[in-house]
Amino acid sequence: MESIRVDKLNEYLKEALQYKIDHKTKPVGSLGYLEELAVQIGMIQSTLVPELKNPVMLTIASDHNICEERVSPCPVEITWQQVLNFLEGGGGIGLFCEVYGMQLKVVDAGVNHDFPDHPNLIKSKVRKGSRNFLNEPAMTMDECNESINNGRKIVADINVNGSNLVGFGEMGIGNTSPASALMSIICDIPIEICVGAGSGLDKNGIKHKTNILRSAILKHGISDNPIENLSRFGGLEIACIAGGMLEAASRKMIILVDGFITTSAALVAYSINPNVRAFMFFAHKSDEGGHSLMLDYLKARPILNLGLRLGEGTGAAMAYSILQGAVAMLNRMTSFDEAKVHDTTHIRID
Amino acid sequence: MESIRVDKLNEYLKEALQYKIDHKTKPVGSLGYLEELAVQIGMIQSTLVPELKNPVMLTIASDHNICEERVSPCPVEITWQQVLNFLEGGGGIGLFCEVYGMQLKVVDAGVNHDFPDHPNLIKSKVRKGSRNFLNEPAMTMDECNESINNGRKIVADINVNGSNLVGFGEMGIGNTSPASALMSIICDIPIEICVGAGSGLDKNGIKHKTNILRSAILKHGISDNPIENLSRFGGLEIACIAGGMLEAASRKMIILVDGFITTSAALVAYSINPNVRAFMFFAHKSDEGGHSLMLDYLKARPILNLGLRLGEGTGAAMAYSILQGAVAMLNRMTSFDEAKVHDTTHIRID
Numbered sequence: 001m002e003s004i005r006v007d008k009l010n011e012y013l014k015e016a017l018q019y020k021i022d023h024k025t026k027p028v029g030s031l032g033y034l035e036e037l038a039v040q041i042g043m044i045q046s047t048l049v050p051e052l053k054n055p056v057m058l059t060i061a062s063d064h065n066i067c068e069e070r071v072s073p074c075p076v077e078i079t080w081q082q083v084l085n086f087l088e089g090g091g092g093i094g095l096f097c098e099v100y101g102m103q104l105k106v107v108d109a110g111v112n113h114d115f116p117d118h119p120n121l122i123k124s125k126v127r128k129g130s131r132n133f134l135n136e137p138a139m140t141m142d143e144c145n146e147s148i149n150n151g152r153k154i155v156a157d158i159n160v161n162g163s164n165l166v167g168f169g170e171m172g173i174g175n176t177s178p179a180s181a182l183m184s185i186i187c188d189i190p191i192e193i194c195v196g197a198g199s200g201l202d203k204n205g206i207k208h209k210t211n212i213l214r215s216a217i218l219k220h221g222i223s224d225n226p227i228e229n230l231s232r233f234g235g236l237e238i239a240c241i242a243g244g245m246l247e248a249a250s251r252k253m254i255i256l257v258d259g260f261i262t263t264s265a266a267l268v269a270y271s272i273n274p275n276v277r278a279f280m281f282f283a284h285k286s287d288e289g290g291h292s293l294m295l296d297y298l299k300a301r302p303i304l305n306l307g308l309r310l311g312e313g314t315g316a317a318m319a320y321s322i323l324q325g326a327v328a329m330l331n332r333m334t335s336f337d338e339a340k341v342h343d344t345t346h347i348r349i350d
Numbered sequence: 351m352e353s354i355r356v357d358k359l360n361e362y363l364k365e366a367l368q369y370k371i372d373h374k375t376k377p378v379g380s381l382g383y384l385e386e387l388a389v390q391i392g393m394i395q396s397t398l399v400p401e402l403k404n405p406v407m408l409t410i411a412s413d414h415n416i417c418e419e420r421v422s423p424c425p426v427e428i429t430w431q432q433v434l435n436f437l438e439g440g441g442g443i444g445l446f447c448e449v450y451g452m453q454l455k456v457v458d459a460g461v462n463h464d465f466p467d468h469p470n471l472i473k474s475k476v477r478k479g480s481r482n483f484l485n486e487p488a489m490t491m492d493e494c495n496e497s498i499n500n501g502r503k504i505v506a507d508i509n510v511n512g513s514n515l516v517g518f519g520e521m522g523i524g525n526t527s528p529a530s531a532l533m534s535i536i537c538d539i540p541i542e543i544c545v546g547a548g549s550g551l552d553k554n555g556i557k558h559k560t561n562i563l564r565s566a567i568l569k570h571g572i573s574d575n576p577i578e579n580l581s582r583f584g585g586l587e588i589a590c591i592a593g594g595m596l597e598a599a600s601r602k603m604i605i606l607v608d609g610f611i612t613t614s615a616a617l618v619a620y621s622i623n624p625n626v627r628a629f630m631f632f633a634h635k636s637d638e639g640g641h642s643l644m645l646d647y648l649k650a651r652p653i654l655n656l657g658l659r660l661g662e663g664t665g666a667a668m669a670y671s672i673l674q675g676a677v678a679m680l681n682r683m684t685s686f687d688e689a690k691v692h693d694t695t696h697i698r699i700d
Contacts, residue, residue: 031660033657096678
């Protein structure tokens with residue numbers, strides 16, 4: 001990929017945003033984390049009156065030939081079946097985008113299926129599934145960069161078309177395997193701590209999956225180059241998401257990160273350019289074991305904690321409703337002056 | 351108050367609801383707590399296809415003459431000023447009800463102010479502020495029962511008018527004091543653990559508030575009758591909320607409980623009739639110190655954890671958006687059959 005410039009946030013605005021919030025008709029600090037979310041959004045948009053415009057959910061799908069090693073209990077056909085389901089408004093994300101008011105675009109980054117055209121399907125297939133990375137790198141560097149660049153182009157297009165908020169979700173049977181491997185490498189955490197049940201492995205299945213991933217990491221080794229590691233152990237959707245996140249940050253868009261797999265892409269984007277972190281909002285703490293350690297690594301406080309582990313972007317769609325509250329508070333909640341309420345801004349909790 | 355009948359939930363339906371959820375196009379259990387919320391709503395409404403109809407937020411306001419003892423750093427005029435602010439769509443709850451799609455009704459249960467008529471103001475003033483309970487019971491038993499019955503009548507009216515979901519919030523400078531006292535008595539937790547900073551007390555202020563509450567409890571003593579305790583240490587809004595919750599449960603309505611003060615009213619309602627608990631949803635874990643212990647006592651898992659401590663119903667309005675997701679999932683998320691996706695219901699996490 002070409003190098004990408006991501007500006008740091010305008011720290012100067014932080015104080016002005018907090019001042020504005022502190023003069024709302026409420027005790028200072030009493031909206032807790034919602035205030036921090038509002039400040040971050042204001043800083044991203046460099047304004048005291050931010051807006052959430054035309055929010056888009058990108059659910060990016062791909063297959064994983066590591067499934068040949070029986071790392072998932074699910075039939076791989078579910079990936080393409082679910083893509084069609086989402087496009088018809090079904091599944092978790094098709095429904096939640098409607099309920100929470102986001103536009104859904106499903107991206108085929110590498111599904112093992114030929115899809116008919118559909119207005120909400122973005123065709124960015126690099127190949128039918130990443131390779132079985134127990135035997136060979138999951139992608140060539142060219143394939144990996146192609147998927148990163150596809151993600152960049154998709155996000156550039158939705159931004160040009162008027163969106164300033166992009167949620168990322170994913171679909172891909174087997175994709176907790178690349179996500180766990182990337183987590184282990186980027187966060188420097190032993191692989192057995194990074195592996196969870198995925199879509200329903202039992203204890204023996206988890207042990208087997210751990211062994212497969214450990215063997216693969218030993219075989220290919222760990223590079224200093226994050227894109228090399230991504231090509232060895234990643235997935236086409238993870239590469240596409242990481243590229244999309246970098247592009248979004250370079251365009252000062254709000255990035256809403258869903259669960260375990262999407263956060264592994266956030267780890268990749270962060271290792272490529274740490275400035276991307278400031279544009280990210282972490283929707284929820286997933287029930288997939290390693291997710292909370294990923295969040296710790298990124299110093300991220302999740303917005304929701306509902307024990308979700310579905311992926312697709314479902315947690316991100318729900319968390320979008322909380323960001324709407326944060327922005328409404330910043331823009332529209334009355335100040336003491338406006339409301340003729342006795343000013344209590346001098347009262348601060350010790 | 352007259353005794354009130356609250357039916358237990360239909361446990362028979364639980365399995366059928368979970369069966370329906372388990373056949374949605376997702377791994378079994380992968381929507382975590384959202385699934386539990388959906389099951390509880392289905393059980394409350396005794397149906398596999400529940401609906402959230404005309405949700406109403408009751409923000410119930412009252413004054414507290416315990417403020418004469420300097421238990422709050424805020425001027426007491428803020429109570430009536432905020433009532434007017436809410437009625438104009440201002441403040442946190444005026445705004446959040448609009449953002450999250452709930453109808454706001456503000457109830458004057460005992461504010462020290464004469465309000466003009468307003469279509470969204472329900473006038474249920476029992477007296478101008480509860481008494482200074484350091485010196486005398488906060489309410490006579492008649493006053494206390496009157497406010498309980500007012501809450502019952504208000505909820506009965508909104509139910510008759512087509513609502514099956516009621517959120518409870520409150521406004522009342524000084525009302526963390528009665529809430530802490532009631533918590534201490536009902537949960538049998540030492541008063542110093544139940545007292546927090548409220549709207550902004552410093553450490554000395556918290557110590558002083560604790561001493562005042564301890565003296566009051568020693569003076570009046572603890573009764574076996576929950577309504578006696580409510581009359582001694584409560585507030586008119588807390589009584590009104592507790593009555594409203596009991597009425598809501600008797601009508602099989604969904605009860606959305608906001609923060610610290612509203613949960614103290616839930617404790618009162620629960621001590622009067624424990625069957626009410628099954629109809630309650632706890633919107634969030636407040637940053638007010640004692641709240642998490644209240645939730646533990648009620649075996650409640652909060653929906654959100656955003657460090658809110660504003661009250662008014664703000665957390666409940668935000669959590670309503672999560673309940674909408676739960677109900678949409680139960681009613682409208684596709685099943686494996688409908689979506690032609692390979693059934694994975696046999697795969698269960700060990």
